[in-house]
Amino acid sequence: MKIKLIDIAHGRSGDKGDAANVGILAYDDNGYQIIKKYLTVDRVKKHFEGICFGEVERFELPNLRALNFLLNNTLGGGGTISLKHDAQGKTLAAALLRMEIDTGE
Amino acid sequence: MKEKIKIASGQGFWGDLIDAPYHQVMKGEIDYLVMDYLAEVTMSILQKQKNKNPKLGYARDIPELMRRILPTCKEKNIKIITNGGGVNPIACADAIIEIAKELGIKNLKVGVVLGDDIKDSLDEMISQGAELNNMETGDSIKTIKDKILSANVYFGAFPIVEALKKGADIVITGRTTDTGLTLAPMIYEFGWEKNNYNLLSAGTIAGHILECGAQSSGGNFLGDWESIENFAEIGFPIAEAYPDGSVIITKHQGTGGRVSFETVAEQLLYEIGDPKNYITPDCVADFTSIKLEDMGNNRVKMFNVSGAKETEFYKVSCSYSYGYAASGSLTYSWPKALTKAKAAEQILRKRLENLDLHFEEVRAEFIGYNATHETLAKKLNEDDINEVMLRFSVRAADFKSVERFGKEIAPLILTGPPAVTGFAGGRPKPSEVVAYWPALIPKKLVTPLVKIIEA
Structure with a gap:
């Protein structure tokens, strides 16, 4: 079964230096089990290929049914130095929600 | 209570x-x-x-x-x-x-x-053992010390x-x-x-x-x-x-x-x-x-x-001067809006090259197409997009290169691809880029002071 991430989760993103923080929050417990299983470091790194040039760090917040990702080396040098239109990574949570998950069921 | x-x-x-x-x-x-x-x-x-x-x-x-x-x-x-x-x-x-x-x-x-505000006492802090190395890169503060604009705990x-x-x-x-x-x-x-x-x-x-x-x-x-x-x-x-x-x-x-x-x-x-x-x-x-x-x-x-x-540490944020930057934009309409915007980008790059200007970074983005989601943006029929805004940005150590770049945007209207508009507000002006230097300082070196002023 193919699941669109945007149907089961929302999110928010921002900047931490040259890293972007991307928080993804599932709407319910079932959704959290899905994102916890399928939103691995490798999948997120591959999703942001050509955007994130550093290590992806992943943290779990089961209490909020959420995952937090730090995408290192992503914002073109960070807040004030960056020439990017989205220098603070504000739209990157939405970019991650483009992902489709194949649960194979 | x-x-x-x-x-x-x-x-x-x-x-x-x-x-x-x-x-x-x-x-x-x-x-x-x-x-x-x-x-x-x-x-x-x-x-x-x-x-x-x-x-x-x-x-x-x-x-x-x-x-x-x-x-x-x-x-x-x-x-x-x-x-x-x-x-x-x-x-x-x-x-x-x-x-x-x-x-x-x-x-x-x-x-x-x-x-x-520890801007004026940085040397003293350093002599008392504060390293103030960059928390993210590990670099020594000496590399930026004479460019520091502000330093606050x-x-x-x-x-x-x-x-x-x-x-x-x-x-x-x-x-x-x-x-x-x-x-x-x-x-x-x-x-x-x-x-x-x-x-x-x-x-x-x-x-x-x-x-x-x-x-x-x-x-x-x-x-x-x-x-x-x-x-x-x-x-x-x-x-x-x-x-x-x-x-x-x-x-x-x-x-x-x-x-x-x-x-x-x-x-x-x-x-x-x-x-x-x-x-x-x-x-x-x-x-x-x-x-x-x-x-x-x-x-x-x-x-x-x-x-x-x-x-045992406070975070310190120093700001320091990091050169100059400017951005300019032009809007291209159907037909082949994206193709035109990309052609304009190449023309601009060539002209800047011919001027022998030195930029630390040059960046072109296509607003309305993929400026925010880049490689993840949905593929559209490139020949049929209604309009695309070319946003072209540069950053350099010297003011003059950035200022000279600002004079190259408007000429593209009469000397490049057609059906272009949206140039208003004059030449893009260089703005000073201020970078941040996050560091740590032992708490014992800094003492907050509270003062009461009465009306």
Whole structure:
């Protein structure tokens, strides 16, 4: 079964230096089990290929049914130095929600 | 001890809705109004203003705001806490005192937190053993020392608590953490001990929820935002805090926006790193301990928060000069809008090359096509896109290269691909780029100072 991430989760993103923080929050417990299983470091790194040039760090917040990702080396040098239109990574949570998950069921 | 206190967020950054703090004071009962004005970029702007005029260097919206809210705040005993003092909190306090005199308000005490500005004592700090290496890169501060524009230590809640204990009606600080502004009244009112890290963490996390203004009460909500009512009159968040560390996040009745599990949880995920180690000068809060309960009617209860002892360091943020940058844009219409924009990019690159200018970085983006999501943007029929805006940006160490680039945008209209418009407002001007140098400093080297000024 193919699941669109945007149907089961929302999110928010921002900047931490040259890293972007991307928080993804599932709407319910079932959704959290899905994102916890399928939103691995490798999948997120591959999703942001050509955007994130550093290590992806992943943290779990089961209490909020959420995952937090730090995408290192992503914002073109960070807040004030960056020439990017989205220098603070504000739209990157939405970019991650483009992902489709194949649960194979 | 009060049974509960209501702390209202009035500003998420300098430039936020001007009327938000006014409405927080006027549209319902609150005990404290807290306002975060300082982004990192703000400190260097304020430093430049102070360099030109020693009476400036604070958020200049504050005196005019005080004119509108002080009489009500004084009458209802609403205390005001803000870090909008920037690099000149004394001048900010003096300006407030002037307004109070004009309004005939007497017995007003303004507390000022000083000591965060270490720009002039950096050498001394270094000689006393502060390394001030870049926290992210490990580089030595020597590489940027002669380019430093400002250097400020992030203080926490306790200097504000001291000012409140001395009877301050208003507390003006320089570089204080956003979270400390909200935590301080809880410590003061409920007598929380310095080593009760769970309670300090609860107040800190409440501060994180309030620090971006309406971003926790429906603004910028990526869930079902279309169902949120009355964005135009959005209510800013209010933390109803209790002595046991539980906090109800809410907003004034009748205002727009929404406070729900989802809107609060989304803000909790904003700009955090490791959720188990949210480091502030006051404590290390654990975001994985938070329990949220949506009570309905725009009320969300937060409880069960735990945390750990604070570290032995303050964070320092230095700003330093990092050259110049400019951006220019042009809009290309159908047919083949994207092809034209890409051709224009190549022409511009070639012309800049021929001019033998030296840029550290050159970047072209195609707004309307893939500027935000880049490689993840949906593939469109490139020949059929209605319009594309080419945004072309450069950054260089020298002013002249960037200034020269600014003269190359408009000529593309008559010397490049057709059906182009949208050049207005003159040549893009170079703006100074200010970079940040995050570092740590042992707490024992810096002492906050609290001063009370009376009207």
